Amino acid sequence: MGILFKLDPETIIGPDALSMSGTICSRYGERIMIAADNALDTNSIRRLKGVLEDSGIEAIAFDGIAEKTTMDMADNIVELCRASHCTAVIGFGGPKTQTIARMTAIMAPMKISVYELLDGRKFRNKFLPFIAIPTAGIDTFLFTDYFTIVDPRDRLVKPVSSPEKLCAAVIIDSNLSPALSGEAGAAAVLDGFCTAVEAYCSTKANFLSDAMLEHALSLYVKMMKNSPDSIDADTNAQAGFLASMGASLSSPGIGTALPLAVNARFPVAKSLCTAVLLPFIVERLAASRPEKMAHVASLLDSTGEYGSVANAANSAVESIRRCMDALKVPFNLKEFSIPLDRLIASAEAARNLEFVSNSPWTVSEEDVFEMLKYIL
Secondary structure: OOOOOOOOOEEEEOOOHHHHHHHHHHHHOOEEEEEEEOOOOHHHHHHHHHHHHHOOOEEEEEEEEOOOOOOOHHHHHHHHHHHOOOOEEEEEEOHHHHHHHHHHHHHHHHOOOHHHHHOOOOOOOOOOOEEEEEOOOOOOOOOOOEEEEEOOOOOOEEEEEOOOOOEEEEEEOHHHOOOOOHHHHHHHHHHHHHHHHHHHHOOOOOHHHHHHHHHHHHHHHHHHOOOOOOOOHHHHHHHHHHHHHHHHHOOOOHHHHHHHHHHHHOOOOHHHHHHHHHHHHHHHHHHHOHHHHHHHHHHHOOOOOOOOHHHHHHHHHHHHHHHHHHOOOOOOOHHHOOOHHHHHHHHHHHHOOHHHHHOOOOOOHHHHHHHHHHHO
16 A cells, blocks of 8 residues: 655754744744743743744744643633734644644634634634744654644543644754753653654554654664763754654554543653553553564664564563663652542543554553553
8 A cells, every 4th residue: 555745844853943933934924923831941932033023023922831731721822813913823842832832723713712622613724824843852743633632621631633734834943952861851762762663563654654763763762772861952853853753654552642641630741651651562562563573672672682573572671671770760650649540531531542543452441451550
């Protein structure tokens, strides 16, 4: 079966890529809304506004998106966007900021609320161009035609489809990435690795996604073998881009969905939850995709001789555990004292996300329950 591939949206990646934002954004009008992460250095926002203004663009910035911000914040940004007559929306920050900015681009011209969007209001092909300037290493849904939202009413993860061609451009500047070190940095690398390995083994994988994801995996393994205090931002940006693009051509899985559900209900970083879950995911992938996981095992330990494909695939689990131990990443979330009962409904909502069905094994209710017990 063949595939149809077009590199869309326009993508620029590299150090100082932000300097091109004025040239790109000038194609989408003279007044643009910036939805920004409040964790960003104020100099970064000031620099972006300056680059846009040099290209004749008036930039209206909203920089109040915080870690604890709920998705109904998009209603406030939509109101500002409409009042300012903005013609495009920039998402400047991590995955949550990108989600809220993407929602704003959909909601503003349609005059709808977050709850109408969540309840399935149709798009009518009316939206503002969305320009993504991500600052995290990986955003799984950066290039997909769908994304997830945490419903503020029940804290469950729910899917939303993107209108075709909503995302006009992606600008990835490795100089904007926050310094990665310690547990948080190591967890971020393992999080990216999990996205890449799940998409690599997905039933939707193809030769093009495989090429991107194999390169992403090799970059993640390189970072995993270094000290958690010496993670290179440019390498992480390249790996994140390749993993995000590869996942859009293939599919993420339950290793993406379940941590989103945990993070929606409790103050546990999604990346840490994914890192803790990773050995479980790798074990299941080794059983269902032994040939591919044997290749992953060779990236993790090029000196190993295993005698069979199955043995090689299974060795990947122990290699991941050794990496987690070396990187000082915890093997469970017990320190957060999360009650299992509070997560059953959330986990089931995550299991029912459509992309989870592309996992190479059938993810059952029992599987999800076992995963929760594994990480808690």
